Amino acid sequence: MEMISFADFLKVELRVGRVVSAEPFPQARKPAYILHVDFGPELGVRKSSAQITVHYRPEDLVGRLVVGVVNLPPKQIGPLMSECLVTGFHDADGAVALCVPDRDVPLGTRLL
Template sequence: MQQIEWQDFTKVELRVGRIIAATPFAKARKPAYQLQVDFGPELGIKKSSAQLTALYTPEDLVNKLVVAVVNFPPKQIGPFMSECLVTGFHNANGEVSLCIPEHEVPLGTRLL
């Protein structure tokens, strides 16, 4: 495993957001959802594409808190522009389980 310096880690903006909309991403190559995530008044609402269809329905995702990287440049995914990276872990079956806070925290809170 490559080691990084503390300064490298501080460059990554991992923030808490709340999913406010989740819809199937019909044009994605692999099954995915288009998400709208609210990061509070400082950052606002950002869009993301996430391959979460194996473990979550759109109804499961709405109102869920998530941890996302918010300082990557926008990335074109087919016809969709992703503005943040919602984080998760692959389980034993390769399905993505979201990285989520255990308790309520203010939107936009940075992971330290």
């Protein structure tokens, strides 16, 4: 594991957002959804591709809080320009479980 400084950690903008829409992403190489995540008035709604189809259905994602990295450059994923990275953890089988706050917090709140 490479050690980083606290200053390096502070460069990563991890923010809370709320999923406002989720839909299948059939053009993705691996099963995925297209998420639209609202990060509050300062950052607005951003799109992301998320390979979370094992544990979640699109209709269950809408309204959920998620943690996303919002200061990565946009990335082209097939026909989608991803504007943030929604975070998660691989379970024992390799499927992704979302990283989420356990309480309601204001949209756009930064993880420190």
